[in-house]
Amino acid sequence: MASTEGLVPITRAYLSSYYDRYPVVPLSDDVAAISSQLRSLISDFCSQSSLTQDEKVVADEVDREPPHKIDENMWKNRENLEEIIYLLDRSQWPATLQQQAVEDPELAPALDQLKDKFEKSLKTLQYFQAKNADFVFSTVMSYMPQDFRGTLIRQQKERSERSKQAEVDALVKSGCSIRDRYALLWRQQMERRRQLAQLGSATGVYKTLVKHLVGVPQVLLDFIRQINDDEGPMEEQRQRYGPPLYSLTKMIHTMRVFLFLLWACVGEQKLTADQLNILKQAAYLYTREFERFIVFIGEVFANSPFFISADEAGASGSRNDEYKEITIPAGKTHEVVLSVDSVNSYIAWDFALEQSKMKMDVGFSVEYTNPSGQNILILPYRRCESDQGNFCTVMAGSYKLIWDNSYSTFFKKVLNYKVDCIPPVVEPSPQQ
Template structure:
């Protein structure tokens, strides 16, 4: 577990000074020029042939400004790239007569391949960035069974999310439907991270002191995506070029969609093909340059900084171990209150008794407000250093360690009782 002593979460002012050292070379003027030409050609098509059924949504989107969040722009670029690739599939392209068909057969596959490469670059960036964030946060958590638990939660949650996406696709969901779901899932991850940092009362005490999560990490998860928080500086610095690229690929898709729907009445001219081809070339080159740049900035950007840099704060060390003596023939009980629905209670302990491999019984009861007890985990004997966990509803619980099976040995028990959120997942923190 990396120490957070003397550290505080990054601030917007600190990120501003950090970003001063990493300016982004402006986009090529061709981005603006070609975007304008594509938009103009699309407008001409709509003027000559009014919108047909199903085009209203796309027209409205082309007239809307890109999202403010950098993360959402990344997902939008993925969506628009996939939509464009779909339009470039041979089965979805018009079939012009020769000699135009020869030009089609040469140019369109090249455009499709370039967009495929850019799509893979973007997907790789998002995966690596999520892993970097998750692994960095994990370095500030106790390196014991809790880390394993969090990783298991993450893997299980991601499997469930993928199953949800697969079910949508198998039921005939569109590319747009799939990306709407993917963005909803991403927002769910962000809310769960913020909820960890915003925990209050008994639950925060459990998270901070019993789980051993440093206060600085809780502050970080709560503040990182505030509207005027650290990531707003990132949006201010690097948002504008990304917004331009988001609009550009949208205009490529917009123009292609309108063109294919009207190809029977309005054949594309050679100069229009040239604009389309150049637009894809410039977009893929500039977008990949932006991704390469921003990857380096994100990978080296600190999450925490010394307190004397951002302002003095009080940071203390936390020892989350407790020790108890459980005599032979006796039990040891801990009463625990949980105020977060579907939390996890986790425990770990070690037994000190010479070189003998000792064990101890354990069970868990729910205690109702009237004092009625319900057995949650049946009594079972555990060996040394064997941890476990279960999902709980809000309420009071009694954790019972049982040494009644022993007639000779007193057990020296070191234990941790932890309450952590049901899902702690990686999120894109670049917005």
């Protein structure tokens, strides 16, 4: 189990300085130029050809803005790559094009070569996604206690992945479209995020582990709970590296729409040299730029930290801005009362005394007050200089965290602490 002693989760400010070491190389100006040419040709198709309703719907999608999240853009690129590979398969060529390929022996190999390039980019992307997912999970698990807790979570992940794959297989067997399959894949990706957040909250599918989670570093739970927040640290990543990826997402989507409409119009007339040329230019440019971006962002992700020292985070002492600092006078106590509305809520704490020349400690305990006013001891009293822990509530009501300095006659204690009360994560119903 890797140590998190003295560490806090990465902050957006730290990521900004970290990303300064990895400046993104601008995309070729040809990306915008060729994307513009493709949109112009799509506009010509719409004005000069009698498109079906379905074809018009696809054409109207060309100006759709890419999603904001990095990983969702990756899935959109993957979806469009598969759509293009499907269209370039010889079995999907319009009859007019197949006849033209018989007359022109260089046409079929040229289109096959484009298909091969898109397939190579797809494999590169699939490898990147799998490697990045394994890296995140393995890094999280390296901070888990190396006992049955980690084993149970790994088993839960394996069962979940088998279930997800079975769901995809069943959808494919039913004859779904590529778009339908990727809609499911993205929903599953969001489910993985939800499960990661549940690990941080100790609820939902991980509720059987709750009573055993004492010993899991609080800093880890804090990290996995906030890693994908819309305005969290990863927003810096989106601001820094999103724009070039958004341009590539729009380019591959525009190519897919262009090829879809081109195949529809080839039924009326042959594929022209200009049309084939722009398709070649777009394919070679996109695959080169996209694979370059994947290699670059893979290096950024592989070296990106999860945790940093409090000093690097710009914290005071050993705590960040979320922590409170209070002074407990000699002979006094400090209490924090939390009102819990729902059972299976998650209460967590992290605290430490300010360091001094003398070794000091403080008493700490947690109590529950039932509706009749009776106090029930949840965490027995003990004296320590720091502690982090958590538990899942089995009763709604009032919980009191108590720091005790009543036994001290002369010395005050300066305490940095953070307390969280997280409501349970509601699992979706099977029908959703």
